[in-house]
Amino acid sequence: xxxxxxxxxxxxxxxxxxxxxxALSTGDLFRGRKIVLFSVPGAFTPTCSERHLPGFxxxxxxxxxxxxxxxxxxxxxxxxxxxxxxxxxxxxGLLMLADGNGDFMRALGLEMDATRFGMGLRGKRFALYxxxxxxxxxxxxxxxxxxxxxxxxxxxxxx
Numbered sequence: 001x002x003x004x005x006x007x008x009x010x011x012x013x014x015x016x017x018x019x020x021x022x023a024l025s026t027g028d029l030f031r032g033r034k035i036v037l038f039s040v041p042g043a044f045t046p047t048c049s050e051r052h053l054p055g056f057x058x059x060x061x062x063x064x065x066x067x068x069x070x071x072x073x074x075x076x077x078x079x080x081x082x083x084x085x086x087x088x089x090x091x092x093g094l095l096m097l098a099d100g101n102g103d104f105m106r107a108l109g110l111e112m113d114a115t116r117f118g119m120g121l122r123g124k125r126f127a128l129y130x131x132x133x134x135x136x137x138x139x140x141x142x143x144x145x146x147x148x149x150x151x152x153x154x155x156x157x158x159x
Contacts, residue, residue: 002140004138009026009030009134010026011027012099014026014098014104016095016098027133029097030130030133031132032132035071036071037073038071039073039074039105039149040052040125041122041125048074052149052150055150056070056094057089057090057091059151059152063151068158071096073098074098074099075122075123078100084096105122105123110126126139127139127153129157137157137158139153
């Protein structure tokens with residue numbers, strides 16, 4: 001079942017790269033925070049690298065001015081996410097999270113089978129806004145589209 005507005009973020013362990021690979025529980029990530037989490041099908045892929053991530057980098061300060069943290073997630077490993085963030089000059093506070101085995105995507109009900117493209121299980125392209133671990137906004141893209149999960153769309157949605 002796909003997560004819905006009003007649902008609590010499920011428990012999972014994610015990873016990020018900072019002085020080595022660090023584990024981070026979703027409970028710790030979302031507890032007591034306002035946060036936008038956006039998901040891309042894969043680091044270094046065209047739309048993700050040319051439009052999705054750059055939009056959040058460009059508008060990072062606008063989110064922070066609203067008291068909202070920002071995190072990017074993909075079904076990639078922490079080394080890839082770290083390298084991708086570095087390649088795109090991601091600001092220090094924008095977390096680049098790895099869901100290496102896709103466990104979190106499955107728990108959200110937002111996994112995508114990309115085996116016909118040689119990519120295996122991935123996460124759908126989406127963005128969600130949560131307050132203290134409860135989903136307040138959720139924007140899931142239709143296959144092959146990039147409209148509702150952009151940084152600009154999320155800024156409009158959260159006001």
